[in-house]
Amino acid sequence: xxxxxxxxxxxxxxxxxxxxxxxxxxxxxxxxxxxxxxxxxxxxxxxxxxxxxxxxxxxxxxxxxxxxxxxxxxxxxxxxxxxxxxxxxxxxxxxxxxxxxxxxxxxxxxxxxxxxxxxxxxxxxxxxxxxxxxxxxxxxxxx
Amino acid sequence: xxxxxxxxxxxxxxxxxxxxxxxxxxxxxxxxxxxxxxxxxxxxxxxxxxxxxxxxxxxxxxxxxxxxxxxxxxxxxxxxxxxxxxxxxxxxxxxxxxxxxxxxxxxxxxxxxxxxxxxxxxxxxxxxxxxxxxxxxxxxxxxxxxxxxxxxxxxxxxxxxxxxxxxxxxxxxxxxxxxxxxxxxxxxxxxxxxxxxxxxxxxxxxxxxxxxxxxxxxxxxxxxxxxxxxxxxxxxxxxxxxxxxxxxxxxxxxxxxxxxxxxxxxxxxxxxxxxxxxxxxxxxxxxxxxxxxxxxxxxxxxxxxxxxxxxxxxxxxxxxxxxxxxxxxxxxxxxxxxxxxxxxxxxxxxxxxxxxxxxxxxxxxxxxxxxxxxxxxxxx
Numbered sequence: 001x002x003x004x005x006x007x008x009x010x011x012x013x014x015x016x017x018x019x020x021x022x023x024x025x026x027x028x029x030x031x032x033x034x035x036x037x038x039x040x041x042x043x044x045x046x047x048x049x050x051x052x053x054x055x056x057x058x059x060x061x062x063x064x065x066x067x068x069x070x071x072x073x074x075x076x077x078x079x080x081x082x083x084x085x086x087x088x089x090x091x092x093x094x095x096x097x098x099x100x101x102x103x104x105x106x107x108x109x110x111x112x113x114x115x116x117x118x119x120x121x122x123x124x125x126x127x128x129x130x131x132x133x134x135x136x137x138x139x140x141x142x143x
Numbered sequence: 144x145x146x147x148x149x150x151x152x153x154x155x156x157x158x159x160x161x162x163x164x165x166x167x168x169x170x171x172x173x174x175x176x177x178x179x180x181x182x183x184x185x186x187x188x189x190x191x192x193x194x195x196x197x198x199x200x201x202x203x204x205x206x207x208x209x210x211x212x213x214x215x216x217x218x219x220x221x222x223x224x225x226x227x228x229x230x231x232x233x234x235x236x237x238x239x240x241x242x243x244x245x246x247x248x249x250x251x252x253x254x255x256x257x258x259x260x261x262x263x264x265x266x267x268x269x270x271x272x273x274x275x276x277x278x279x280x281x282x283x284x285x286x287x288x289x290x291x292x293x294x295x296x297x298x299x300x301x302x303x304x305x306x307x308x309x310x311x312x313x314x315x316x317x318x319x320x321x322x323x324x325x326x327x328x329x330x331x332x333x334x335x336x337x338x339x340x341x342x343x344x345x346x347x348x349x350x351x352x353x354x355x356x357x358x359x360x361x362x363x364x365x366x367x368x369x370x371x372x373x374x375x376x377x378x379x380x381x382x383x384x385x386x387x388x389x390x391x392x393x394x395x396x397x398x399x400x401x402x403x404x405x406x407x408x409x410x411x412x413x414x415x416x417x418x419x420x421x422x423x424x425x426x427x428x429x430x431x432x433x434x435x436x437x438x439x440x441x442x443x444x445x446x447x448x449x450x451x452x453x454x455x456x457x458x459x460x461x462x463x464x465x466x467x468x469x470x471x472x473x474x475x476x477x478x479x480x481x482x483x484x485x486x487x488x489x490x491x492x493x494x495x496x497x498x499x500x501x502x503x504x505x506x507x508x509x510x511x512x513x514x515x516x517x518x519x520x521x522x523x
Contacts, residue, residue: 072288072291075337078339083278089340092284094288103274117295
């Protein structure tokens with residue numbers, strides 16, 4: 001289910017690096033993959049070569065369900081970048097995943113004033129352009 | 144912890160016009176403000192032996208302080224540029240005190256100047272790394288995220304945020320150098336356009352050109368100069384760090400740690416403070432900050448701003464010259480300048496009667512850094 005208004009975001013996708021590669025490859029495969037510390041068990045994003053919590057360097061990549069709740073959000077009315085021009089006003093949400101990390105993203109398919117702090121959401125991965133994909137969220141079933 | 148009381152003074156303050164100064168470079172803003180501070184102190188340029196700067200936000204050049212020193216024709220013994228964003232202006236004073244304590248400099252100038260209103264401001268809307276597709280641009284968006292959570296947790300209202308904008312503008316209406324001087328009402332506030340909801344345009348400080356500077360020296364040297372003494376009684380820093388949305392508590396600023404440190408080094412507490420100059424890049428910031436300093440309980444910042452309690456003549460005046468929201472969007476230097484003027488009794492129409500102890504609060508990034516300074520006039 002491609003959302004056409006998101007298409008201009010393709011040009012803003014991050015370049016693939018040694019560090020973010022597994023995360024981006026996961027999104028391209030339709031999966032949310034996060035780093036997981038084999039020592040302390042914490043999940044983390046953004047990726048690093050060490051654990052922000054313990055700080056072991058023994059990290060593995062794991063797919064997660066991508067369920068979480070809105071921690072805070074805003075509704076952007078100002079046109080900061082042409083890629084967002086057609087979507088104004090749009091929400092930006094801080095989503096706290098059940099696994100712990102907080103992600104900066106958008107809750108799709110809701111009216112701007114329908115987003116609430118505490119609202120349950122689930123990951124929704126959208127393909128952008130030919131090869132890219134990005135993480136968004138949508139209201140969880142029943143939320 | 145050692146006490147700092149009455150050993151070091153701010154002896155000269157100066158600033159350029161605030162607002163739009165086309166054709167005046169960031170370097171020129173520094174030089175103009177420093178010359179004004181030198182004149183205010185009754186010094187001459189050749190007596191300045193320390194030059195400390197906060198780098199211009201709009202361009203962030205390397206080796207900035209030596210460039211400013213060169214432009215002043217000063218060969219300093221102490222120089223450097225501190226990267227703590229808006230908290231740098233107090234951080235620089237801690238650096239200056241260290242050099243004075245070691246007798247390695249006598250008169251140290253701290254300065255900031257920039258021209259983002261008429262020059263470039265590209266750095267103000269930087270997208271955020273790998274999350275740029277989320278569309279979080281500019282400082283207003285990030286602070287609005289903090290405001291939204293504060294409103295949710297503590298019931299802070301738009302009307303209370305509006306009170307902050309209105310109160311600070313009220314003070315700017317008595318400041319002929321302020322970027323914005325026309326008083327505003329709740330109607331103006333409510334009708335100003337949304338930038339990033341819950342922020343209206345009037346929740347946000349302007350982008351301003353301007354420069355400001357101050358000179359630090361020992362009490363002994365300060366006594367030989369003509370101006371009323373303004374002592375640095377307490378100083379402290381505390382830095383929440385990291386991306387704001389990844390902090391455990393997004394609504395607690397560095398004011399908690401920095402404030403405790405500053406109060407301890409001054410041997411004072413919140414009840415001893417007569418007025419405050421508080422970093423107010425957005426309306427939510429003074430509310431969070433006065434809570435974290437302990438002037439009010441957590442969550443009660445919004446209620447405190449009611450009933451003109453923070454106006455000059457009120458119970459606890461805050462941002463007597465208009466702050467970032469109205470005097471100038473400059474990141475913090477102007478707050479030190481205004482506190483010194485108040486303690487010298489130079490506030491004119493906006494003078495806080497009987498002001499003896501003032502608190503200056505600065506922060507930078509997205510509540511990433513924080514510094515606090517307590518100034519007094521020794522009851523002069």
